[in-house]
Amino acid sequence: MLRLSKKIEYALISILEVEKHANLEPVSAKFISRRYNIPGELLGKVLQTLVRNNILNSVQGVKGGYALSRSLGEISMLDVMEAIDGPVALTACIDGDFNNCDQYPSCNIRVSMEVVQNDLEIFFAGISMQDLKTKSNNIFIISEMDKLKSANKKNLFREKIN
Amino acid sequence: MLRLSKKIEYALISILEVEKHANLEPVSAKFISRRYNIPGELLGKVLQTLVRNNILNSVQGVKGGYALSRSLGEISMLDVMEAIDGPVALTACIDGDFNNCDQYPSCNIRVSMEVVQNDLEIFFAGISMQDLKTKSNNIFIISEMDKLKSANKKNLFREKIN
DNA sequence: TTAAATACGATAAATTTAGTCCTATTTATG
DNA sequence: CATAAATAGGACTAAATTTATCGTATTTAA
Ligand code: SF4
Ligand code: SF4
Numbered sequence: 001m002l003r004l005s006k007k008i009e010y011a012l013i014s015i016l017e018v019e020k021h022a023n024l025e026p027v028s029a030k031f032i033s034r035r036y037n038i039p040g041e042l043l044g045k046v047l048q049t050l051v052r053n054n055i056l057n058s059v060q061g062v063k064g065g066y067a068l069s070r071s072l073g074e075i076s077m078l079d080v081m082e083a084i085d086g087p088v089a090l091t092a093c094i095d096g097d098f099n100n101c102d103q104y105p106s107c108n109i110r111v112s113m114e115v116v117q118n119d120l121e122i123f124f125a126g127i128s129m130q131d132l133k134t135k136s137n138n139i140f141i142i143s144e145m146d147k148l149k150s151a152n153k154k155n156l157f158r159e160k161i162n
Numbered sequence: 163m164l165r166l167s168k169k170i171e172y173a174l175i176s177i178l179e180v181e182k183h184a185n186l187e188p189v190s191a192k193f194i195s196r197r198y199n200i201p202g203e204l205l206g207k208v209l210q211t212l213v214r215n216n217i218l219n220s221v222q223g224v225k226g227g228y229a230l231s232r233s234l235g236e237i238s239m240l241d242v243m244e245a246i247d248g249p250v251a252l253t254a255c256i257d258g259d260f261n262n263c264d265q266y267p268s269c270n271i272r273v274s275m276e277v278v279q280n281d282l283e284i285f286f287a288g289i290s291m292q293d294l295k296t297k298s299n300n301i302f303i304i305s306e307m308d309k310l311k312s313a314n315k316k317n318l319f320r321e322k323i324n
Numbered sequence: 325t326t327a328a329a330t331a332c333g334a335t336a337a338a339t340t341t342a343g344t345c346c347t348a349t350t351t352a353t354g
Numbered sequence: 355c356a357t358a359a360a361t362a363g364g365a366c367t368a369a370a371t372t373t374a375t376c377g378t379a380t381t382t383a384a
Contacts (some may be wrong), residue, residue: 001247002164002282004275009253012271028360037264040344045342048362061351064360077278085163091171109174112294113166117240120164123285132274145197168373190329203373210331223382226329 010038010046015129018066018081026065053083078124088109169246172200172208177291180228188227214246240286252279
């Protein structure tokens with residue numbers, strides 16, 4: 001449930017690796033594939049998709065490879081997820097194919113799921129690749145979670161306006 | 163990507179429906195199945211699972227059915243998701259089978275994914291079924307999203323402690 | 325005694341995800 | 355200019371997961 005796809009993981013791993021080579025030669029798919037033990041053909045496709053979505057730049061030919069098209073701080077987790085797997089959609093109806101849902105006519109959760117969807121997009125848009133890099137060696141302090149929880153709760157399901 | 167399973171949707175729909183009958187007879191799976199056009203056998207399993215996880219109570223026999231075991235405010239979306247589909251785990255390693263991941267030895271996102279996972283659990287723990295009921299007829303105000311976004315960002319990826 | 329209901333294991337069907345194969349194109353280098 | 359290393363991408367296969375069904379047992383009001 002709510003598992004990231006392997007392709008997303010490959011994308012996140014690759015973006016952080018590419019950034020480490022920022023001032024050097026572009027990094028090849030084969031290099032990343034070997035370094036992180038990722039199936040080469042599949043990784044190629046993932047990187048190509050990131051290029052199409054303007055997250056990476058590519059250089060073709062012998063000394064070719066990939067580089068960042070913008071800084072880590074300007075790439076959100078949501079950007080990566082949407083680039084690789086298409087729009088994040090908590091439900092089928094949000095994704096547009098509501099006529100493919102047998103519950104649509106009577107559904108009692110549809111509108112609230114849109115609210116959750118909005119908050120969830122904000123959640124992932126608020127996490128940048130720079131954050132992932134920075135925290136990669138840190139430990140989240142569990143005892144701090146209560147404060148975070150109450151702070152977070154305030155933000156969700158705001159009072160009705162209008 | 164990040165789609166709720168149909169079973170989760172059936173659970174959420176059912177919990178809200180069961181609550182509407184709070185002071186009446188217990189609601190049968192068949193009633194909910196017809197009302198929301200949900201496959202009966204599958205819905206039965208979903209409701210049984212909610213009973214096993216102390217979210218619903220059941221009454222067997224002819225006039226049997228289901229009722230809430232606690233108020234909507236005391237049931238979080240996370241409770242429901244975990245009851246139906248098991249622990250929410252953003253990655254395989256978080257779910258415990260890290261020896262099934264070929265990237266584990268070299269992975270550069272593992273620790274940060276744990277951070278995201280924690281925040282995500284807080285996110286869904288902070289949404290109660292009462293919230294879903296209350297908001298089912300409201301509209302989220304898009305223009306308010308910026309404020310929410312910046313407030314939300316502050317909570318994520320806290321400064322390193324220790 | 326009967327019928328309506330929950331309980332639940334086993335299995336099948338459908339869908340999605342993960343990975344492979346193949347071919348084309350680009351380009352640095354000898 | 356020939357070669358080899360690299361990206362680009364379509365088509366396909368395999369694996370895994372999700373969704374749904376089947377069958378049987380048990381409970382209980384009427
Ligand atoms: S209509 Fe309801 S059940 Fe159908 S996809 Fe939307 S939220 Fe889910
Ligand atoms: S080790 Fe890294 S790649 Fe493997 S499951 Fe964990 S986060 Fe994902």
